Amino acid sequence: MRVMAQMSMVMNLDKCIGCHTCSVTCKQAWTNRSGVEYVWFNNVESRPGQGYPRTYQDQNRWEGGWVRTRRGRLKLRAGGRMKKLLTIFANPKLPSIQDYYEPWTYEYEHLLSAPAGEHTPVARPKSLITGHDTKISWSANWDDSLAGGNEIAAGDPILAQVSDRVREEYEKSFLFFLPRICEHCLNPSCAASCPSGAIYKRAEDGIVLVDQDRCRGWRMCITGCPYKKVYFNHRTGKAEKCTFCFPRVEIGIPTVCSETCVGRLRYIGLMLYDADAVGKAAAVESKTDLYTSQLSVFLDPNDPAVAAAARASGIPEDWIDAARRSPIWDLIMRHRVALPLHPEYRTMPMVWYIPPLSPVVDVLRDTGHDGEDPGNLFGAVDALRIPVEYLAGLFTAGDPAPVTEVLRKLAAMRSYQRRINLGEERDESIAEAVGMTGRQIEDMYRLLAIAKYDERYVIPAAHAETAAGLEELATGCSLDYEGGPGMGGSGPFGETSGRYAPIAVENFQALSTRQRADDINQPGPEAKRVNLLNWDGKGRPAGLFPPRESPNGPDPNGPEEKP
Amino acid sequence: MNTLLWVIIPYLSIMVFVGGLIWRRRYDKFGWTTRSSQLYESTILRWGSPLFHFGVLLVLIGHVGGLLVPKSWTEAVGITEHAYHLTAVFLGTIAGLCTLIGMAILIARRRLVGPVFTSTTRNDKAMYAVLGAVIVLGLWATVRANVVGDGYDYRETVSPWFRSLFILQPDPSIMAGVPSSFQIHVLAAFVLLAFWPFTRLVHAFSAPVGYLTRPYVVYRSRDARSQRGLRAARRGWER
Ligand code: SF4
Numbered sequence: 001m002r003v004m005a006q007m008s009m010v011m012n013l014d015k016c017i018g019c020h021t022c023s024v025t026c027k028q029a030w031t032n033r034s035g036v037e038y039v040w041f042n043n044v045e046s047r048p049g050q051g052y053p054r055t056y057q058d059q060n061r062w063e064g065g066w067v068r069t070r071r072g073r074l075k076l077r078a079g080g081r082m083k084k085l086l087t088i089f090a091n092p093k094l095p096s097i098q099d100y101y102e103p104w105t106y107e108y109e110h111l112l113s114a115p116a117g118e119h120t121p122v123a124r125p126k127s128l129i130t131g132h133d134t135k136i137s138w139s140a141n142w143d144d145s146l147a148g149g150n151e152i153a154a155g156d157p158i159l160a161q162v163s164d165r166v167r168e169e170y171e172k173s174f175l176f177f178l179p180r181i182c183e184h185c186l187n188p189s190c191a192a193s194c195p196s197g198a199i200y201k202r203a204e205d206g207i208v209l210v211d212q213d214r215c216r217g218w219r220m221c222i223t224g225c226p227y228k229k230v231y232f233n234h235r236t237g238k239a240e241k242c243t244f245c246f247p248r249v250e251i252g253i254p255t256v257c258s259e260t261c262v263g264r265l266r267y268i269g270l271m272l273y274d275a276d277a278v279g280k281a282a283a284v285e286s287k288t289d290l291y292t293s294q295l296s297v298f299l300d301p302n303d304p305a306v307a308a309a310a311r312a313s314g315i316p317e318d319w320i321d322a323a324r325r326s327p328i329w330d331l332i333m334r335h336r337v338a339l340p341l342h343p344e345y346r347t348m349p350m351v352w353y354i355p356p357l358s359p360v361v362d363v364l365r366d367t368g369h370d371g372e373d374p375g376n377l378f379g380a381v382d383a384l385r386i387p388v389e390y391l392a393g394l395f396t397a398g399d400p401a402p403v404t405e406v407l408r409k410l411a412a413m414r415s416y417q418r419r420i421n422l423g424e425e426r427d428e429s430i431a432e433a434v435g436m437t438g439r440q441i442e443d444m445y446r447l448l449a450i451a452k453y454d455e456r457y458v459i460p461a462a463h464a465e466t467a468a469g470l471e472e473l474a475t476g477c478s479l480d481y482e483g484g485p486g487m488g489g490s491g492p493f494g495e496t497s498g499r500y501a502p503i504a505v506e507n508f509q510a511l512s513t514r515q516r517a518d519d520i521n522q523p524g525p526e527a528k529r530v531n532l533l534n535w536d537g538k539g540r541p542a543g544l545f546p547p548r549e550s551p552n553g554p555d556p557n558g559p560e561e562k563p
Numbered sequence: 564m565n566t567l568l569w570v571i572i573p574y575l576s577i578m579v580f581v582g583g584l585i586w587r588r589r590y591d592k593f594g595w596t597t598r599s600s601q602l603y604e605s606t607i608l609r610w611g612s613p614l615f616h617f618g619v620l621l622v623l624i625g626h627v628g629g630l631l632v633p634k635s636w637t638e639a640v641g642i643t644e645h646a647y648h649l650t651a652v653f654l655g656t657i658a659g660l661c662t663l664i665g666m667a668i669l670i671a672r673r674r675l676v677g678p679v680f681t682s683t684t685r686n687d688k689a690m691y692a693v694l695g696a697v698i699v700l701g702l703w704a705t706v707r708a709n710v711v712g713d714g715y716d717y718r719e720t721v722s723p724w725f726r727s728l729f730i731l732q733p734d735p736s737i738m739a740g741v742p743s744s745f746q747i748h749v750l751a752a753f754v755l756l757a758f759w760p761f762t763r764l765v766h767a768f769s770a771p772v773g774y775l776t777r778p779y780v781v782y783r784s785r786d787a788r789s790q791r792g793l794r795a796a797r798r799g800w801e802r
């Protein structure tokens with residue numbers, strides 16, 4: 001047994017309102033630079049829908065993840081090591097920018113500079129790839145909330161798996177949102193696909209990262225990841241991916257997407273697992289066994305033997321304690337309401353989901369039934385094959401049993417709690433019907449409905465003796481002086497070559513350069529425009545006022561103030 | 564003049580090459596990449612890129628064989644000059660043509676596909692010019708001497724001179740009598756060599772052969788170099 005700790009997340013889909021706040025804040029934090037305009041480390045897709053990039057779940061087409069060979073071993077679906085090296089000059093399975101979408105901006109400048117004319121000037125869309133006029137025809141959430149209707153939803157690879165009758169009913173019945181980040185898999189196929197070994201899993205907390213200094217732009221990881229959560233920065237020529245906001249998590253605060261989630265539906269905590277068991281668990285024969293086999297690699301931190309083994313593998317005491325308090329453990333193992341996304345890819349994903357009951361409740365309500373009555377709910381969960389089969393396609397490789405079980409638990413919780421709300425007596429029989437006790441249900445309800453910040457996010461800080469330098473995050477940009485490393489810009493070999501600047505500083509600089517850039521496609525280094533939000537009224541930033549007439553003439557803007 | 568062309572320039576170029584590579588590795592690890600443009604366009608790339616790269620690898624093997632392996636060795640294992648020459652010219656021309664065609668496809672793609680062209684830097688353009696010149700000159704030298712002309716054995720002249728550079732007893736006099744087409748090719752190659760560390764060509768030195776033997780999943784510990792201190796966590800609403 002080799003105990004390792006994994007920072008994991010669970011999302012409660014019933015609460016997602018599809019507001020995209022998580023995506024936007026994540027983008028502001030991580031992918032607001034040029035070269036990654038099309039990249040959303042966190043995206044929220046409507047289901048049914050094609051997802052982002054389009055149809056990424058169709059592994060017959062994209063060949064992501066692992067497959068089990070006849071001899072019971074795991075092999076990358078896109079081919080073994082030799083094949084990878086032979087196709088290195090042109091990766092045959094790389095999604096093109098069109099499969100994501102062509103990023104664009106609007107030519108706002110034109111609104112101001114257009115000559116007086118008969119027509120009101122318009123801000124035309126400009127492609128951020130070519131810099132030319134473009135016609136917007138797709139985006140990261142083009143089919144949001146079933147926009148585009150059946151035509152687009154029909155392209156959903158998961159929908160294609162479920163039977164025709166189910167499909168028809170589904171299309172007219174409901175919708176839910178699926179927020180996605182990198183799964184920080186226990187058996188990451190992105191890392192396995194990387195020829196340079198630049199993608200690694202951190203030994204301390206299991207976060208999967210790309211070493212930007214070792215990445216050589218071979219693009220194999222993008223094919224390797226079945227969730228398509230590694231992206232290619234087309235300006236720097238390097239792969240980038242969700243970082244689980246490691247600079248934040250290391251100091252014990254949740255990821256940006258979790259922190260800003262409007263529905264407060266994300267949970268973060270540790271899971272202990274047996275690293276030696278992962279390979280075998282990922283290679284079980286039947287796809288539908290993958291959910292349970294992944295459960296089997298998790299280790300119970302309350303078990304003294306596990307705690308001892310964890311200590312022996314160098315996991316600090318407060319981390320073991322955090323693992324005991326982990327909301328993830330409760331949701332996955334104790335209440336068993338969280339399920340992995342696409343276990344059939346055999347990467348052992350570690351961002352899990354509580355499937356939504358709302359599709360069932362919606363149907364009940366729309367047909368005039370009481371959506372909180374236990375009898376109605378249980379009956380509907382069993383009878384409504386549509387959501388169950390579809391959800392099973394997402395979370396359990398098509399096996400409806402675990403999904404039904406979770407939905408019944410959620411239904412039981414709903415009915416049980418309603419009685420409490422209405423001041424009626426607690427009804428143990430509802431809990432028993434799903435194999436739980438009333439106490440357990442109330443416990444689960446607490447965690448799902450009213451858990452506070454500290455209960456939703458149990459994140460032990462990285463240890464002082466192992467912590468990376470994080471001061472930069474909290475002290476502002478101490479490197480941000482003229483010509484200092486924080487000023488961004490480019491080294492002699494193209495975009496951001498040269499020595500590294502701390503992430504936060506780089507992001508800040510990139511964002512401000514972008515805001516000030518005149519040319520959308522090639523944001524120049526010169527600060528031509530001024531960001532008034534940052535201007536504190538002191539000094540005269542270049543470009544704020546028109547240039548003086550002559551060096552000696554009267555200065556229309558008054559004497560220069562020194563800040 | 565001979566010394567300048569066949570001693571000073573080669574040594575300078577090799578020095579810049581090695582020094583440049585070391586310097587770039589230390590200073591600019593982040594910029595060390597293929598800067599692939601496959602994301603923008605992959606249909607043409609799928610033809611051009613393998614054609615070029617496999618061609619150029621073959622050419623490389625040919626050069627190593629021709630320049631570094633002394634003629635006496637190949638003859639010792641029973642390969643006659645005629646047989647060697649024939650295969651070398653035959654394979655070399657094919658590989659050279661593959662490289663050339665691949666490169667033509669890639670350059671055309673670079674120019675004609677909008678996004679690819681936008682992302683082409685000045686450095687890239689210069690690099691293409693030099694690389695293209697070296698390849699064309701090399702092919703031209705071979706074709707002129709062996710296909711049109713009546714054969715030229717560079718292993719009698721260029722190769723010994725090339726090896727003499729590495730045993731630090733450079734002998735420029737041999738190069739004086741070499742046909743000018745070969746001379747120009749050699750000089751162009753040294754220019755390319757000196758330019759190499761400062762272009763995207765450095766990606767050739769990160770050919771990932773280690774991939775064949777390393778374990779699939781790489782584990783690494785948090786970077787110990789950048790420890791700078793710790794500050795206590797504060798909650799989201801307190802910040
Ligand atoms: S989800 Fe994340 S860790 Fe898993 S294969 Fe994809 S990029 Fe790698």
Ligand code: SF4
Pocket residue numbers: 015016017018019020021022023044177179260261262263264265
């Ligand atoms: S912020 Fe929360 S509620 Fe809004 S889309 Fe993201 S996950 Fe859903």
